[in-house]
Amino acid sequence: MTDAVIDVRGLRMRYGARDVLTGVDFHVCRGEVITLLGPNGAGKTTTIEVLEGFRMRSAGEVSVLGVDPARGDERWRARIGVVLQSWRDHGRWRVRDLLAHLGGYYAPYATPERARPRDVDTLLETVGLTEQAGQRLASLSGGQRRRLDVAVGLVGRPELLFLDEPTAGFDPRSRRDFHDLVHRLSDLEDTTILLTTHDLAEAEQLADRILILAEGRIVADGSADQLARRVSGQAEVRWSRHGERFVHATPDATGFVRELFAQYGDEVADLEVRRASLEDTYMAIAHRHERAELEEVSAR
Amino acid sequence: MSPTVHTARLGLARGWTETRHSLTNPQDLGWNVFVVTVFVVVLLLQRNARVDGSALPLAMLTLPSILGMWVAFAGYSGAAGTLAAEREDGTLLRAKAVPQGMVGYLVGRIVSLSLITLFMLVIILVAGLLLLPDLATAGGSDWLVLLWVATLGLLATLPWGAVIGSLVRSPNSAFGLTMLPLIALTAISGIFYPISALPGWVQGVAQVFPIYWLGLGIRSALLPDAAAVLEISGSWRHLETAAVLGAWAVAGLLVAPPVLRRMARRESGSTMEARRQQHLQRTP
Numbered sequence: 005m006t007d008a009v010i011d012v013r014g015l016r017m018r019y020g021a022r023d024v025l026t027g028v029d030f031h032v033c034r035g036e037v038i039t040l041l042g043p044n045g046a047g048k049t050t051t052i053e054v055l056e057g058f059r060m061r062s063a064g065e066v067s068v069l070g071v072d073p074a075r076g077d078e079r080w081r082a083r084i085g086v087v088l089q090s091w092r093d094h095g096r097w098r099v100r101d102l103l104a105h106l107g108g109y110y111a112p113y114a115t116p117e118r119a120r121p122r123d124v125d126t127l128l129e130t131v132g133l134t135e136q137a138g139q140r141l142a143s144l145s146g147g148q149r150r151r152l153d154v155a156v157g158l159v160g161r162p163e164l165l166f167l168d169e170p171t172a173g174f175d176p177r178s179r180r181d182f183h184d185l186v187h188r189l190s191d192l193e194d195t196t197i198l199l200t201t202h203d204l205a206e207a208e209q210l211a212d213r214i215l216i217l218a219e220g221r222i223v224a225d226g227s228a229d230q231l232a233r234r235v236s237g238q239a240e241v242r243w244s245r246h247g248e249r250f251v252h253a254t255p256d257a258t259g260f261v262r263e264l265f266a267q268y269g270d271e272v273a274d275l276e277v278r279r280a281s282l283e284d285t286y287m288a289i290a291h292r293h294e295r296a297e298l299e300e301v302s303a304r
Numbered sequence: 305m306s307p308t309v310h311t312a313r314l315g316l317a318r319g320w321t322e323t324r325h326s327l328t329n330p331q332d333l334g335w336n337v338f339v340v341t342v343f344v345v346v347l348l349l350q351r352n353a354r355v356d357g358s359a360l361p362l363a364m365l366t367l368p369s370i371l372g373m374w375v376a377f378a379g380y381s382g383a384a385g386t387l388a389a390e391r392e393d394g395t396l397l398r399a400k401a402v403p404q405g406m407v408g409y410l411v412g413r414i415v416s417l418s419l420i421t422l423f424m425l426v427i428i429l430v431a432g433l434l435l436l437p438d439l440a441t442a443g444g445s446d447w448l449v450l451l452w453v454a455t456l457g458l459l460a461t462l463p464w465g466a467v468i469g470s471l472v473r474s475p476n477s478a479f480g481l482t483m484l485p486l487i488a489l490t491a492i493s494g495i496f497y498p499i500s501a502l503p504g505w506v507q508g509v510a511q512v513f514p515i516y517w518l519g520l521g522i523r524s525a526l527l528p529d530a531a532a533v534l535e536i537s538g539s540w541r542h543l544e545t546a547a548v549l550g551a552w553a554v555a556g557l558l559v560a561p562p563v564l565r566r567m568a569r570r571e572s573g574s575t576m577e578a579r580r581q582q583h584l585q586r587t588p
Binding site for chain 2: 049059092168
């Protein structure tokens with residue numbers, strides 16, 4: 005694909021005798037929002053760190069913005085935004101000062117299409133930290149610090165943004181603001197976004213495409229809908245008639261409901277059609293792989 | 305503007321900001337006041353003691369020696385401690401994630417460590433001169449000597465501190481690996497008592513390391529020329545001072561960059577997270 009922003013083939017990672025990634029393959033196109041899901045220890049963070057150029061891989065081919073991250077120079081670095089899980093760095097700096105300072109590093113890499121860095125005050129407003137602009141980082145709450153992390157990741161107006169667990173510790177309001185921000189970035193600025201999360205509802209809401217990483221490789225790749233269809237072709241239809249409740253599983257829910265109305269008309273009440281949610285899908289896929297793994301182990 | 309000049313300017317600005325933060329931080333200021341108080345008490349206790357075979361008060365030898373020792377502590381221990389702490393807290397990872405950020409970080413740290421050291425030297429010197437007004441006879445060339453000795457001393461110690469800070473696993477080990485050897489070397493380097501009172505082999509060991517030469521160099525700047533008779537071979541030995549400090553500086557500036565690069569390459573979110581967990585276990 006010509007506009008592939010990320011292209012990963014046969015990525016392997018081995019720590020000592022342990023294989024964390026056993027052959028990861030995927031690609032991401034310009035402007036896509038991709039969510040990487042997977043149980044703890046599946047290698048999500050490792051994968052992201054390889055793509056960010058923070059970690060050397062054991063084997064495989066990786067291209068990020070057309071460059072091998074292991075050999076990415078500063079010009080390449082300037083096109084990428086990384087949202088770190090910060091802890092207590094720069095505690096003495098004031099919010100606005102730090103953002104302006106870090107933004108300064110991007111100035112030499114501005115292009116006619118992408119002004120760099122972003123205007124600091126607008127950015128503070130975007131992440132909702134205008135009131136805290138003069139505060140020292142040490143005095144920020146966990147959620148405020150997290151929003152500053154996001155601002156730092158965005159200050160260079162990146163073409164590709166990496167977010168590792170971006171909304172951990174957000175309250176529902178900040179979470180929704182953050183989701184709006186992600187949509188705006190991808191719609192208005194064509195920013196490509198790769199994020200990891202544990203929150204399946206978040207993944208479903210944000211992602212154009214979901215990748216599930218388990219046992220060191222990608223075991224599912226598609227939209228939430230496609231994944232649901234793949235795991236279970238059936239939807240569940242529930243209804244009641246004369247106070248009696250019915251449940252029916254069918255691959256063609258629309259057709260079934262049409263029939264239902266044709267046959268009983270007004271008698272049909274409490275109609276409900278339920279497809280497998282991302283959570284059902286995720287559990288099914290993760291479970292299926294655990295079982296396969298167990299069978300493989302016991303077969304040995 | 306070339307990217308290098310641009311980054312250097314960001315680094316300078318960063319160093320200045322960090323310096324301001326340190327000089328206005330109650331905790332840092334409290335530590336500085338404590339250090340100066342300790343030195344003043346030492347000088348007060350030594351005020352009436354005379355150096356053997358001389359009319360000079362011992363305190364007059366000790367003040368310049370303390371200044372020399374402080375340069376070594378600030379350069380070596382200061383660099384190691386801040387680097388180790390800022391690897392643990394994620395400052396370095398943050399710098400790594402922006403283009404040229406590591407260079408900006410290092411320039412900033414060199415600037416702030418140097419400025420804070422300079423600030424402390426001035427404070428200790430002023431406090432000392434109030435107690436020992438006889439020292440205030442130093443002329444223009446003497447201050448020049450103080451300046452080159454202190455600058456070369458920083459160059460000789462700071463890169464080695466950065467090496468230690470890059471290699472250790474936690475700020476605690478940085479503290480142990482720098483403070484303990486520094487205290488041991490201070491004891492044998494003629495800082496609080498003339499080195500000539502020590503056995504010859506100990507004098508030999510002391511002369512391998514920068515602390516002795518920093519003390520000697522600053523004594524040569526602030527003391528009357530006649531006081532040179534109290535030193536080894538009865539001379540200020542400027543040439544040897546420049547040679548030993550220069551050798552440490554050159555070696556340090558050769559060793560530090562590859563070690564720093566290797567450290568920077570290995571910084572990642574998960575290594576930082578691991579250190580964070582270690583830290584949380586250390587401090588219940």
